[in-house]
Amino acid sequence: MVTKLDLKAFDSEAENTWCPGCGDFAILRSLKIALTELGIASHEALVVSGIGCGSKLPDYMHINGYMTIHGRPLPVATGAKLANPDLHVIVINGDGDSYGIGGNHFLHSCRRNPNITHIVEDNQIYGLTKGQYSPTSDRGFVTTTSPDGAIEEPLLPVAVALAAGATFIARTFAGDPKHMAAVIVEAIKHQGYSLIDVLQPCVTFNRVNTYEWYRERVYKLEEDYDPSDRDSARARAYEWEDRIPLGIIYRNDEAPAYEAQVLALKAGSPLASVLKLQKDPALGQYESLKEQFL
Amino acid sequence: MDYESFLADVQERGRFRSREESVFVTAAVLRAVAEVLPVAHVESLATSVPQELMVYLRGAHEEPDPYFDSNLFLGWVLATVDVTGGRDKTEGGLDLFVAYSTDEAIDRCRYVFSTLKSALDDRQSELISIHLPDSIQQIYADS
Ligand SMILES: Cc1ncc(C[n+]2csc(CCOP(=O)(O)OP(=O)(O)O)c2C)c(N)n1
Ligand code: SF4
Ligand SMILES: [Mg+2]
Numbered sequence: 001m002v003t004k005l006d007l008k009a010f011d012s013e014a015e016n017t018w019c020p021g022c023g024d025f026a027i028l029r030s031l032k033i034a035l036t037e038l039g040i041a042s043h044e045a046l047v048v049s050g051i052g053c054g055s056k057l058p059d060y061m062h063i064n065g066y067m068t069i070h071g072r073p074l075p076v077a078t079g080a081k082l083a084n085p086d087l088h089v090i091v092i093n094g095d096g097d098s099y100g101i102g103g104n105h106f107l108h109s110c111r112r113n114p115n116i117t118h119i120v121e122d123n124q125i126y127g128l129t130k131g132q133y134s135p136t137s138d139r140g141f142v143t144t145t146s147p148d149g150a151i152e153e154p155l156l157p158v159a160v161a162l163a164a165g166a167t168f169i170a171r172t173f174a175g176d177p178k179h180m181a182a183v184i185v186e187a188i189k190h191q192g193y194s195l196i197d198v199l200q201p202c203v204t205f206n207r208v209n210t211y212e213w214y215r216e217r218v219y220k221l222e223e224d225y226d227p228s229d230r231d232s233a234r235a236r237a238y239e240w241e242d243r244i245p246l247g248i249i250y251r252n253d254e255a256p257a258y259e260a261q262v263l264a265l266k267a268g269s270p271l272a273s274v275l276k277l278q279k280d281p282a283l284g285q286y287e288s289l290k291e292q293f294l
Numbered sequence: 295m296d297y298e299s300f301l302a303d304v305q306e307r308g309r310f311r312s313r314e315e316s317v318f319v320t321a322a323v324l325r326a327v328a329e330v331l332p333v334a335h336v337e338s339l340a341t342s343v344p345q346e347l348m349v350y351l352r353g354a355h356e357e358p359d360p361y362f363d364s365n366l367f368l369g370w371v372l373a374t375v376d377v378t379g380g381r382d383k384t385e386g387g388l389d390l391f392v393a394y395s396t397d398e399a400i401d402r403c404r405y406v407f408s409t410l411k412s413a414l415d416d417r418q419s420e421l422i423s424i425h426l427p428d429s430i431q432q433i434y435a436d437s
Contacts, residue, residue: 020396021369029361175329175369177361203372204395210373211366212325215353 007036014059023174023200023211024054024121028061030177031090031119034184045088048077050097053128054121054200057092071102074109077116078258084271085259088188089115095122099135099155110164113192115257119184120157120195121174123202124209131205138241141208157197158249159237162230168194169233169250173218174201175211179246186248192257199244214244221247228252264292295413297344303412307405319374323406324350326370330358330425338421342414364427371399400433407437 010032018024035045042063049055051070058065064087068076073091081089098106098120109118125143126132132145136157140149161169168190172180180198187194199214225247226232233250259265267273270293277285295303305316324347328336333354340348375395411419411434423434 019372021365021372021399023366023369025365026361026363029363033361175362175366176359177363177366178359181361201369201373203369207373211370212322212373215325 007032010035010042010061010063012060012062016060017056018053019204021201021203022053023123023198023202024057026174026177026180027054027092027119027121027198027200028057030180030184031057031092032061033177033181034188037181037185038188040088040188044086045090046077046080047090047092048073048080049091050093050102051128052094052097052121052126053202054092054094054123055097055128057121071097071100072105073097074102074105074116074118078109078112078114081114081116082259082262082265082270085115085265085269086272088117090117090119090188092119092121094127094134095120095124095136095157096126096134098122099157099160103135103155107160107164109193110161110166110195112258113165113167113255114259115191116193117184117187117190118193118195119187120197121200122157122197123200123206124154125202125206127202127205138208143205154240156238156240157195159234161195162233162237162250166195166250167192167252167255168248169197169237170195170248171197171199171244171246173199173214173246175199175214176218176246179220183248186251190251190253191260192252192255217242217244218246219243221245221249267292295342295344295409297346300344300347300409300413303409304405307408308402319371319402320347320406320409321350322371322374323403325353326367327351327422327426328354329362329370330367330427331422332356332358332425335421335425339414339418342418343410344413358425362427364429367427367430368396368399368403371402372396374402375399403430403433404437407434411437 046064047058048066049058050068050073073093077089077091122136124136125134131143133141133143133150135155137150138154142149158169170183172183187196201211227248227250236245236249239245301313301316304320310316328351331354333356336351336354375398426434
């Protein structure tokens with residue numbers, strides 16, 4: 001069991017190549033804080049990412065990590081969760097990885113409801129590839145690939161997740177690390193797919209959506225806000241531009257997680273069975289596993 | 295110190311081309327200070343800080359975020375760097391902009407801190423210093 005004193009247990013020796021001032025640092029720290037608060041040790045969790053600046057995060061943590069190809073962390077994470085349901089599986093990737101190239105997986109994870117925590121480092125730009133507009137870039141945003149300003153309306157992740165059936169939807173801001181850590185704690189505790197869209201300033205390539213830009217617009221949901229009320233959530237989901245709500249916008253704690261409904265998992269964790277089999281091979285057990293999974 | 299003298303002082307230290315650049319940089323640094331200084335302390339600075347700049351400090355929170363660190367502080371200031379055209383100090387590296395922007399942001403903190411310190415009395419200066427994240431505190435001390 002980890003205690004609060006063990007935050008450093010998650011430190012890795014990898015050289016960090018994020019730009020100083022990048023919002024990703026605060027996300028990394030908040031994730032470590034959340035895990036220590038929940039008493040989750042490195043070996044009990046898996047962090048899966050894609051490709052992008054934010055997706056370098058697993059490298060910067062002493063934890064099980066998996067960097068997939070661009071846009072694919074959600075299906076890989078779902079597979080890992082099915083193979084080992086005892087693992088806390090966390091996906092962390094950028095807005096391009098998550099809502100652009102990985103948009104299809106995002107939609108289906110929302111309705112599939114695997115018990116996965118999905119943290120999106122949403123800087124409204126492609127950072128790693130040096131500043132192209134992304135699915136969440138605001139209309140008119142000028143970048144190298146939108147020289148006359150982005151023509152499309154931005155995707156509103158919270159609204160899309162709600163429409164697609166996600167059971168836990170939150171937004172937080174990298175400039176408020178304490179709030180962020182508290183939201184991550186709740187998301188990890190949620191039994192099902194949880195989306196946290198993090199407003200993450202990219203200080204190098206996004207010169208519009210700065211810390212100040214977000215600070216002027218964000219507000220925390222009122223104490224008496226009821227996240228289980230879908231209609232209230234729908235109204236907040238469309239708030240963007242002038243006022244941006246932060247907090248748990250929607251949660252449904254009644255819906256069963258995907259893996260709780262997979263018949264093949266009723267007998268327990270496949271990984272645990274394999275490990276047991278390795279220790280104590282029994283032909284019958286092997287045949288039954290083969291029948292279930294091959 | 296009045297508002298115009300404050301801006302002129304920052305402009306001279308930073309060798310900024312215009313008064314507007316000085317306003318922009320000063321505002322960014324003071325807004326970052328407002329992220330860490332509890333609002334209860336802000337008014338005690340009003341005797342020394344020009345009213346026009348107190349506006350930024352009054353954006354302070356009742357309880358500043360305990361995890362707000364030096365990196366986030368610099369993030370606020372970095373937003374000013376390319377708009378005002380920082381001097382290029384690149385000595386290699388993959389990204390020319392990133393290579394000099396952090397140094398430039400630190401320098402910009404220094405210019406504003408130096409002017410601010412010259413306007414504040416010791417007690418006020420200490421009040422700001424103790425609330426700054428560690429390495430920003432060092433930059434403040436060196437300013
Ligand atoms: C299949 C594929 N297409 C395109 C790329 C190029 N590419 C790498 S990262 C990236 C976008 C990253 O943006 P985002 O996910 O928002 O992450 P950020 O860098 O902003 O954190 C792209 C287009 C790639 N690596 N693989
Ligand atoms: S380019 Fe942007 S997102 Fe990438 S590390 Fe730098 S500040 Fe962060
Ligand atoms: Mg991005």
